[in-house]
Amino acid sequence: MSLSEALNIGTRGLVASQTALDIVGQNVTNANTEGYTRKRLNLQSMSRLDGKFGEMGFGVDMVDVQAIRDEMLGRQIQEVQSDIGGAEATDNVLGKIEDIVSEPSDTSLSSAMDDFWDSWQDLSNNPSDLTARQAVVDSSLTLVGRFNTLSNDLTTLRSDLNEVIASDAGEVNQLLSDIASLNKSICVAEAGNQNGMNANDSRDAREVKLKELSQYIDISYTEDAQGRYLVSSGGSLLVSPEGASSLVVDRTTVDLPNGTQYAQTSLRLSSTRKEFEVSGGAIRALMDARDDIVPRYQAAIDKVATNLVEAVNEAHFEGYDLNGRTGTYFFAPQTTGASDIALAAGIENSPALIAAGTGGVSVGPGSALLLAVPAAGATIDLTATNAAYRNLVEGSVVVTTVGPPAVTLAEGADKDYMVDSVNGEIIFNNYAQYAAGTAVTVDFRYNKVGSAGTGDGSNALRIGQLRQAALADGGSATIANSWAATVGGLGAERERATNSLETLKELGTSLDTQQQSLSGVSLDEELADMVKFQNSYQSSARFISTVSSLFDTLINMA
Amino acid sequence: MTRITFGMVNANVQTALQENTQRLNDTMTKLSTGKLITRPSDDPVGTSSALHLRTQLAKQSQYYRNIQDGQGWLSTTETAMSTGNDTLQRVRELAIQGSNDTYTATQRKYLGTEVMSLLEETVALANTTYKGEYIFSGTQTQTPPYSLEDGTGRVTSVADANGQSLTAAPATVQIYDLSRTDSSTATGNPQVDLVVPGTLTISGLTEGTDYTVDYRRGTVTFQTATATALAAGAGIDMSFERVRKSELDLNGDIQREVQQGTTAGVNVTSDVAFGSGDDTVFDSIIGLMQGLHTNSRTEVQASIEPVDESMEAFLRAQTFVGSRVNRLQFTSDQNRTDNVSLTEESSRIEDVDYAKVISDYQNISQIYQASIKVGSEIIKPTLADYL
Numbered sequence: 001m002s003l004s005e006a007l008n009i010g011t012r013g014l015v016a017s018q019t020a021l022d023i024v025g026q027n028v029t030n031a032n033t034e035g036y037t038r039k040r041l042n043l044q045s046m047s048r049l050d051g052k053f054g055e056m057g058f059g060v061d062m063v064d065v066q067a068i069r070d071e072m073l074g075r076q077i078q079e080v081q082s083d084i085g086g087a088e089a090t091d092n093v094l095g096k097i098e099d100i101v102s103e104p105s106d107t108s109l110s111s112a113m114d115d116f117w118d119s120w121q122d123l124s125n126n127p128s129d130l131t132a133r134q135a136v137v138d139s140s141l142t143l144v145g146r147f148n149t150l151s152n153d154l155t156t157l158r159s160d161l162n163e164v165i166a167s168d169a170g171e172v173n174q175l176l177s178d179i180a181s182l183n184k185s186i187c188v189a190e191a192g193n194q195n196g197m198n199a200n201d202s203r204d205a206r207e208v209k210l211k212e213l214s215q216y217i218d219i220s221y222t223e224d225a226q227g228r229y230l231v232s233s234g235g236s237l238l239v240s241p242e243g244a245s246s247l248v249v250d251r252t253t254v255d256l257p258n259g260t261q262y263a264q265t266s267l268r269l270s271s272t273r274k275e276f277e278v279s280g281g282a283i284r285a286l287m288d289a290r291d292d293i294v295p296r297y298q299a300a301i302d303k304v305a306t307n308l309v310e311a312v313n314e315a316h317f318e319g320y321d322l323n324g325r326t327g328t329y330f331f332a333p334q335t336t337g338a339s340d341i342a343l344a345a346g347i348e349n350s351p352a353l354i355a356a357g358t359g360g361v362s363v364g365p366g367s368a369l370l371l372a373v374p375a376a377g378a379t380i381d382l383t384a385t386n387a388a389y390r391n392l393v394e395g396s397v398v399v400t401t402v403g404p405p406a407v408t409l410a411e412g413a414d415k416d417y418m419v420d421s422v423n424g425e426i427i428f429n430n431y432a433q434y435a436a437g438t439a440v441t442v443d444f445r446y447n448k449v450g451s452a453g454t455g456d457g458s459n460a461l462r463i464g465q466l467r468q469a470a471l472a473d474g475g476s477a478t479i480a481n482s483w484a485a486t487v488g489g490l491g492a493e494r495e496r497a498t499n500s501l502e503t504l505k506e507l508g509t510s511l512d513t514q515q516q517s518l519s520g521v522s523l524d525e526e527l528a529d530m531v532k533f534q535n536s537y538q539s540s541a542r543f544i545s546t547v548s549s550l551f552d553t554l555i556n557m558a
Numbered sequence: 559m560t561r562i563t564f565g566m567v568n569a570n571v572q573t574a575l576q577e578n579t580q581r582l583n584d585t586m587t588k589l590s591t592g593k594l595i596t597r598p599s600d601d602p603v604g605t606s607s608a609l610h611l612r613t614q615l616a617k618q619s620q621y622y623r624n625i626q627d628g629q630g631w632l633s634t635t636e637t638a639m640s641t642g643n644d645t646l647q648r649v650r651e652l653a654i655q656g657s658n659d660t661y662t663a664t665q666r667k668y669l670g671t672e673v674m675s676l677l678e679e680t681v682a683l684a685n686t687t688y689k690g691e692y693i694f695s696g697t698q699t700q701t702p703p704y705s706l707e708d709g710t711g712r713v714t715s716v717a718d719a720n721g722q723s724l725t726a727a728p729a730t731v732q733i734y735d736l737s738r739t740d741s742s743t744a745t746g747n748p749q750v751d752l753v754v755p756g757t758l759t760i761s762g763l764t765e766g767t768d769y770t771v772d773y774r775r776g777t778v779t780f781q782t783a784t785a786t787a788l789a790a791g792a793g794i795d796m797s798f799e800r801v802r803k804s805e806l807d808l809n810g811d812i813q814r815e816v817q818q819g820t821t822a823g824v825n826v827t828s829d830v831a832f833g834s835g836d837d838t839v840f841d842s843i844i845g846l847m848q849g850l851h852t853n854s855r856t857e858v859q860a861s862i863e864p865v866d867e868s869m870e871a872f873l874r875a876q877t878f879v880g881s882r883v884n885r886l887q888f889t890s891d892q893n894r895t896d897n898v899s900l901t902e903e904s905s906r907i908e909d910v911d912y913a914k915v916i917s918d919y920q921n922i923s924q925i926y927q928a929s930i931k932v933g934s935e936i937i938k939p940t941l942a943d944y945l
Contacts, residue, residue, distance in 0.1 A: 031564055098597045104608045104908065114616035121620045125627040125814065128691065128700060357697070360807060408721065452810050455691055455699025461815055467617065468818055480613045488606030491598025498599060509573065513566055520563035527941040 003554070006547045009059035013540030016043055016060045020533040023065065024526050031521040035208035037067040038521045039200060067200040069519045074207060077515060078214045078221075080508045082281040085215030087501040089285035090293070093161065094494040097297055100153040103487045109304070110483055112146040113467075115139045120464035123356055127457030128322070133351030136460075140330075141348070144341050147305050151338035154298045155262065161290040162265040166249045168216050168283050169267055173246040175213040176231070180244035182206040183228040190227045199227070218280025234277035236269050245271035256339070264290075293493075300486045302337030303472070307479050309335045311471045312463055319355030319459030320452075326359060330463075356460035360452030367443045382424040382442065389446055390424035396445040399426065401438050409440070564940075571933035578926040585919045588910050595908055604907050611904040618897045621816055625890045628814040628824035632883045634688040635826050639876045642683045642831075646839065646869045649676050650862065653846050657859040666858070670756065670850035677754070677843050681706050681801060684832055694828040697810025703828040704840065707802050709735035709750060713778075714793040715786075720747055724789035730779040733796065750776035750800055752840050755851035757799035762788055766852075773848045774841055776800070801840045803828075816889045822882065831875045832868075839868045 020041045030036040042065075046058035102108050119132075119139035126132040182202050189199035206229065213219060219233045224241060231239035238245055248270050251263040267276040267283070278284045309331040316330040329344040347353050368385040382389040397419050399409040409416035418427045426442060472482035587596060598605040655661070656669045684694055684704040691699035711733040717723040720734045733750040753773045763769055768782045778796070780786070788794050812825040832839045842864035849857030 094599075095597075098599060101598070103598060104595060104605060104612060110609050110612065114613055118616060118620045121624060121815065125624060126689065126691075129689075360697070360810065453696065453698030453700070453806065455695065455812060456697035456810055458697075458811075458813060461813060461821070464620075465815060465819075467613075481610065484606045484609035484613075487598050487609060488602045491600070491602030491605045494597075494599035495602055509569070512569065516563050516566040516569070517561045520561075520565040522561060522563040524941045525561075525563075527945060531945070 003547060003550055005058070006550075007544060009057070010540050010544035010547055012046070012059035012061070013543065014537060016041070016062055017533045017537035017540055019062055021530065021537065024530045024533065027521045028523060028526045028530075031523060031526075035204045035211070036521065037069045037200065037204050037207075037519040038526075040066050040068060042066050065198060065200065067198065067203065067519075069207075070515070073511065073515050073518070077508070077511045078210060078219065080504060080511060081211050081214035082216075082218040084501070084504045084508050085282035086280055086285035087497065087504050088215075089282040090289060091494070091497040091501045093157070093286070093289040093293060094490070094497050096157055097154070097294065097490060098494055100150060100157065101297075101487060101490060107146075109143075109146050109150060109301075110480060110487075112139075112143040113308075113480060113483070116143045117464055117467035120460050123354070124457035124461035124464055127356040127460060128454035130351060133322075133354050133356070136354055137343070137348055137351050140343055144331075144343065147301065147338040147341045150301050151298065154294055154301070155256065155260070155339070158290055158294050159262045161286050161294070162251075162263060165265050165267075165283055165286050165290070168286070169247045169249050169265075172213065172216045172283070173244075175209050175216075176238050176244035176246065178209045179206060179213070179229060179231060180239050182209065183239065183241075187226040187228050203227075214281065216281045216283050217278055218284070234279040236272065236274075236276060238269075245269055247276055260339075297486070297490065298338075300483075302339075304479055304483050304486075305338040305341045306335065307471050307482075309333075309341060311466045311469065311479075315459060315463045315466065316355050318358075319462075320357040320359040320456075321355045322352040322454060324359075325353075326355065328353060328355060330354065354460070357452055357454075357456035358458040358462070360456070367441060378428055379420075380426045380428070380442070382426065382444070388448065389444075390422065391447040392419060392421040392424055393445040393447065394421060397421075397426065398443045400441050400443070402441060567936055571929075571937060574929050575926075575933060578922065578929050581922050582919075582926055585915060585922055588915050589912075589919060592910050592912075593908055594910055601907075608904065608908045611900060611907065615897070615900050615904060617818065618893060618900060621818075622890070622893050622897070624814040625816050625886055625893060628816065628822060628886050629883070629890070631688050631693060631812070631824040632879055632886065634686060635693055635831075635879050636876070636883065638683050638686040638693070639826075639831065639872060639879060642680065642839075643869065643872055643876065645676050645679050645683070646865060646872060649673060649843055649846065650865050650869065652676075653858060653862045653865055656846070656850050657855055657862065659855065661855075663853040666850040666853050670847055673843060673847050673850060674754070674756075677801070677840070677847065678706065680832075680839055680843065684828060693825060694808070694831055695804070695806075696808040696825065696827050697812060698804065698806045698808055699812075701804050701806055701808075703804055703808050704832070705802055705804075706754070706799060708737070708797065708799055710737045711750065711796040711798070712736055712793050713780075713789055713796075715790040720749075724780055724786060724794065727780045727782055727786045730777050733776045733778060733798070735800070748802070748805070750798070751836075752776070752801040752838075752844055754799045754801065755844060755847040758796060759798070760794055760796050763794070771848075773851075774836070774844050801844070803838075816886065817893070820889075822886060822889070824882070824886075826875055826879055830878070831872065833871055837864070837867070839872070842868045 020043075023039050023041050027038050042063040044061045044063045046061040047055040048058050050056035103110060105111065116139045119136045123129075123132045123136050182205055186199040186202045186206065189202065210219070210221065210229070210231070213231070217233045219231050219238070221229045221231045221239075223229055226241070228241055229239060230237065230241065236245075246269075248268045250266045250268055252266065253261050254264045255261055267278060268274065269276045278287060313329045313331055313333060317327055320326045321328065328346075330347060332340075332342040332344050335341045368380075368382055368389070382392075395411075397411060399411075399417055401407045401409070411417055411419060413429070415429065417429060419425070420427065424446070467480065468478055470477055472479045477485070588594060595601050595604055595608060652669050652673055656666055661669075681704050685702040686693055692702050693699075695701050695703045712718070713722055713724045713731050715723055715725055718734075720732075722731050722734065724731060733753070734747040735750050736747055738748055751774060753771065753776050755771075755773045758765070758771055758773075758778075760769065763780075763782075763785055765771065768785050769778050769780045771778050780789075780794075785794065809827050809829060811823050813821040814824050816822045833841070842861065845864055846858060846861035849855075849859075849861050
């Protein structure tokens with residue numbers, strides 16, 4: 001071995017130490033960089049065969065710069081990431097629904113319903129009092145407003161979800177194109193890879209993008225021979241060796257039950273023009289929330305509204321208002337749900353139209369002037385004069401010829417006429433003593449069906465009592481109980497979502513910790529390495545100066 | 559051995575701080591709202607129960623309002639009935655006085671004047687209102703059940719629409735009030751009964767000689783040819799004052815829901831309190847007045863019994879009201895007890911136990927501060943500090 005070779009060994013040592021220090025510097029400065037994987041310089045001792053000793057050391061050789069990462073762990077993290085993305089979106093939407101429902105509170109739907117029923121009871125206590133009637137109108141308007149707001153807020157939430165899906169699709173597109181371009185630079189950097197040619201930093205960046213992408217959709221990927229990732233999801237290849245395809249947002253106008261419309265988004269692949277099947281991640285969760293969760297609660301609220309409208313209207317229809325009229329509705333009968341529930345026309349401005357009474361029968365006088373008495377056996381139908389002239393009071397019918405002289409005819413099977421009181425008919429038997437065509441007046445009393453008086457609040461009471469009637473869930477629960485169950489169900493669903501999100505997050509943190517443990521930069525370690533390589537640099541330099549002094553000795557000998 | 563890196567320590571400290579802040583915030587929310595449940599997911603089962611209880615409480619307070627309203631009706635009724643009893647007591651005293659042998663016609667007239675005012679008082683009692691509603695009118699609360707009204711009648715020798723005529727004396731004619739239209743008869747002229755004795759006048763004829771009156775039934779018996787002549791000529795015009803019962807159906811029940819599924823009647827109809835048909839309080843009083851008016855000792859004496867019967871009926875009605883009042887009072891007490899337990903139950907589920915939450919708060923706050931302090935100590939040092 002020659003002295004110049006020893007000088008080479010020293011130089012190699014200097015270069016290796018310096019490179020190692022460079023890497024320490026890179027690691028330390030990137031300790032906080034997201035996705036950064038610590039790098040290590042792999043060293044190997046060089047040797048060559050010497051005739052006498054066999055292998056002789058020839059200094060140190062730098063094999064490669066290795067990024068310390070666990071591929072398996074990386075994949076696990078991607079998978080969990082998409083579950084976390086989905087759980088986060090679901091939890092978020094359920095939280096928003098909770099905010100919209102805002103139970104229990106003094107301004108919630110159940111409070112408004114309580115006030116509504118109370119106002120009917122108050123009306124039943126003071127049926128003739130217009131203030132009590134106005135109070136029913138007011139509480140009903142509050143209730144109707146509450147229903148409308150709930151429905152609108154949920155519809156708005158659905159359209160917001162569509163917007164979020166659209167903007168998430170934009171993010172996905174950006175990430176896909178980022179991954180494709182990183183693929184390209186990795187491919188170029190590692191081209192003709194002998195050994196040690198790793199595009200470590202681009203790979204780190206690609207991992208970060210992949211992790212971000214996993215939040216939105218569930219992806220799988222394989223690495224090809226050129227180090228490119230082929231990313232696919234839902235059966236479609238999103239990043240191919242050629243580049244990234246993108247998602248196109250389509251908007252379809254959907255008709256809502258209440259007649260309004262909203263734009264529903266769906267995703268399509270630009271490459272195949274086919275619909276893109278989203279299989280996981282935040283976008284899937286958002287779509288599920290839009291198509292299942294929100295409509296489910298909307299339907300529950302609609303059900304409450306229609307149950308209420310049906311029951312109240314049915315009772316109201318049979319009641320009598322202050323003017324003695326019946327057969328009117330309280331809520332608009334065309335109500336299809338919470339979005340279009342409204343008071344029936346007129347009620348809002350005329351509380352007198354509220355049918356607080358059950359109605360009853362009162363007796364009233366009636367009379368008919370018949371100009372020509374028909375032949376024997378013929379029938380006079382009083383309802384022809386007035387449809388209400390039926391249900392005559394027994395014995396109240398007085399038939400008098402128009403005089404003079406005015407003669408009162410006699411009632412009876414063997415006398416002048418008979419009475420069919422139920423149908424309001426008078427059957428003439430024998431009028432031989434009077435010329436046919438004689439004019440007669442018929443006076444009678446009949447049972448008028450109508451209001452039993454302004455003090456009758458029994459129908460208001462009946463409506464007030466609907467509060468405890470089992471009207472919901474196929475007649476198994478009161479409206480309030482059914483709503484309370486829905487709200488309880490919402491709470492439970494949110495709680496589940498939050499718990500599963502937390503569990504997933506813990507799993508994610510644990511995996512991250514494992515990755516950090518393996519790939520993260522430990523400053524202490526790096527500083528120790530720094531000291532180590534500093535020493536090794538100094539030692540190499542010392543070695544060179546020693547070899548140099550050997551040269552001096554040799555030269556001075558001459 | 560696990561490698562521990564700077565990033566891990568940092569992330570752990572951050573997570574721990576975040577968790578502690580979250581708990582601190584939750585506790586603060588509980589403290590500031592005073593509510594354990596601010597959203598359904600805080601306690602899904604509790605939320606459901608809380609909503610049930612809120613509805614239950616709302617119902618209980620409504621029932622309480624209904625009970626109070628019912629008690630208002632009943633106590634107004636009770637007061638009216640007890641005043642009525644006193645009035646009838648006075649009527650009875652006057653009847654006994656009037657049946658005294660030694661009383662003269664003039665003295666009986668004076669008694670009659672006092673009975674007249676008692677009659678007016680009784681009509682006013684029958685028209686007692688509570689919050690502007692007539693309490694003895696059933697569901698026809700805007701209509702007074704009884705009223706004192708002026709009326710006119712007319713008899714001629716030709717039968718009128720009501721079939722009344724006077725072709726020859728003596729004859730008894732039913733009076734119809736021609737000044738009114740009503741549904742009680744086919745012609746719409748109400749048949750008159752309960753004429754106030756002494757108020758019926760006929761110009762040209764003298765009561766007692768030319769005619770006599772049955773004031774309770776509203777019939778006039780014409781005795782002399784003068785009456786026949788008058789009927790054939792200008793006709794006999796009568797004017798009078800009478801007690802009229804509303805023709806509407808006054809028997810409606812007024813109900814208040816006082817407990818779930820239980821309604822209580824809160825009204826007493828005029829038929830129950832003042833009697834129905836020909837056996838009303840007014841029949842009794844007018845019977846007495848007729849005796850006093852015609853100075854008939856026997857009639858006055860005979861009127862004592864119906865007055866007694868009316869008083870009994872009154873007492874029965876009063877007892878009836880009393881039992882309803884008691885029942886409502888019982889329901890009201892029960893309602894208050896239920897209310898207290900429901901409020902407690904609701905509060906237990908929904909409201910914060912301050913002592914517990916404040917001690918929780920102090921606990922969490924200490925943990926929070928400790929985690930900040932320890933975190934700052936852990937994050938700082940690296941090997942660099944010692945090189």
